[in-house]
Amino acid sequence: MPRHVKTSRRDDNELEIFAAFRACGCLVYPGGPLDAVVGLRGQWWIVEIKDGSKPPSHRRLTPAEKAFIEQAHGYPVAIIETTRAVRDLVNRSDFAIYHASVLPWLSPR
Numbered sequence: 001m002p003r004h005v006k007t008s009r010r011d012d013n014e015l016e017i018f019a020a021f022r023a024c025g026c027l028v029y030p031g032g033p034l035d036a037v038v039g040l041r042g043q044w045w046i047v048e049i050k051d052g053s054k055p056p057s058h059r060r061l062t063p064a065e066k067a068f069i070e071q072a073h074g075y076p077v078a079i080i081e082t083t084r085a086v087r088d089l090v091n092r093s094d095f096a097i098y099h100a101s102v103l104p105w106l107s108p109r
Contacts, residue, residue, distance in 0.1 A: 011035075011051040013082075020083040021047075024090040033068040034077070040090060045076045052081030 011017075014035065018028050026040040034048040048069075050059040059081065061069070069077050078089050 011049045013051045013053070014049050016083060017047075017049050017080055017086060020086040021090075024086065026090065034065060038078075043076070045078045045089065046072060048077070048079050050079060050081045052085075 018030065018036065021028050021036075021038050024040065026038050029037045029039075032046065034046050036047045036049070038045045038047050048061070048065055052059070061079070078085075080086055080089065
């Protein structure tokens with residue numbers, strides 16, 4: 001498996017998003033191949049944060065992020081841009097549907 005190195009550049013809204021997850025009772029472990037691993041009620045998500053206030057060209061996944069997500073097929077991955085998206089994710093009961101709707105380019109295998 002290729003090695004993925006996460007750069008230290010952070011999105012401007014990262015701390016706000018982490019705080020929103022924590023306010024919902026989530027455990028937040030920053031770092032990893034994407035921005036964080038977040039857990040709640042026995043569920044874990046691999047989370048990539050993008051700044052929803054920036055133009056779409058600045059919110060694209062990097063090639064390394066895309067490669068990791070493709071290799072993580074079957075694991076819940078969420079791309080989060082806003083605190084509302086945090087609440088939506090936490091309130092969902094079917095994480096597979098969320099995964100597919102957020103990553104439409106990732107087809108089932």
